[in-house]
Amino acid sequence: TDINEAVLEGARMLNAHPREGSASILILLTDGDPTSGVTILETIQSNVRKAIADKFPLYCLGFGFDVNFDFLKTMSLQNNGVARRIYEDSDADLQLKGFYKEVATPLLTDVTMIYMGGTNLTQTNFSQYYNGSEIVVAGQITDNDIETFTPQVLAISGTRKVTFSESNVTVESTETVSDGLIQRVWAYLTVKQLLEKE
Ligand SMILES: *[C@@H]1O[C@H](CO)[C@@H](O)[C@H](O)[C@H]1NC(C)=O
Ligand SMILES: *[C@@H]1O[C@H](CO)[C@@H](O)[C@H](O)[C@H]1NC(C)=O
Ligand SMILES: *[C@@H]1O[C@H](CO)[C@@H](O)[C@H](O)[C@H]1NC(C)=O
Numbered sequence: 001t002d003i004n005e006a007v008l009e010g011a012r013m014l015n016a017h018p019r020e021g022s023a024s025i026l027i028l029l030t031d032g033d034p035t036s037g038v039t040i041l042e043t044i045q046s047n048v049r050k051a052i053a054d055k056f057p058l059y060c061l062g063f064g065f066d067v068n069f070d071f072l073k074t075m076s077l078q079n080n081g082v083a084r085r086i087y088e089d090s091d092a093d094l095q096l097k098g099f100y101k102e103v104a105t106p107l108l109t110d111v112t113m114i115y116m117g118g119t120n121l122t123q124t125n126f127s128q129y130y131n132g133s134e135i136v137v138a139g140q141i142t143d144n145d146i147e148t149f150t151p152q153v154l155a156i157s158g159t160r161k162v163t164f165s166e167s168n169v170t171v172e173s174t175e176t177v178s179d180g181l182i183q184r185v186w187a188y189l190t191v192k193q194l195l196e197k198e
Contacts, residue, residue: 113126
């Protein structure tokens with residue numbers, strides 16, 4: 001299992017053949033630890049980061065129990081992706097199909113959410129937005145003033161830059177659930193994103 005060479009070769013191919021209007025995604029499928037070529041985990045991670053340079057996400061699929069899942073997870077998070085464990089049960093094909101469906105249709109890349117009049121925001125930049133997924137940003141409206149609050153989304157769709165904005169948003173809040181719930185969503189996202197950074 002030469003994970004270093006495999007991922008670097010994948011990155012080399014994507015870098016050598018960029019396609020206008022399509023989003024590149026690198027998916028590593030592995031059932032083992034790095035056992036040949038470069039085997040020092042930190043060296044592999046640093047090589048991979050350099051080769052990918054934030055240009056596309058790396059997803060890692062680890063099959064079975066012989067994988068070092070923490071290593072795969074870290075490497076994915078360092079490259080804007082996520083790692084999944086695929087259990088070698090009778091439904092391994094369904095698990096693969098489910099994963100593929102999630103990333104099959106990137107609709108937007110380089111998504112930036114801008115909130116004028118917002119503060120204490122959780123992560124606002126995302127490398128991809130996939131059909132059927134959602135992006136959640138939590139934060140606080142400065143001065144509790146909805147009038148001065150203008151959300152805006154910048155992104156790339158195909159080859160075009162797109163901007164979505166809504167200047168006069170009315171936020172319907174169901175009083176009974178909103179209070180504690182939104183605070184917990186903010187806390188949850190903040191802690192999760194800090195853990196991912198770490
Ligand atoms: C988010 O993206 C924008 C433009 O795409 C950039 O100016 C900004 O520095 C980025 N912010 C972070 C925290 O990465
Ligand atoms: C996004 O997903 C929906 C529901 O599965 C589907 O109807 C729609 O055609 C998809 N859009 C694109 C651009 O693939
Ligand atoms: C903003 O929305 C409010 C309530 O829906 C409406 O009364 C007001 O006229 C709108 N203002 C503008 C500038 O569109």
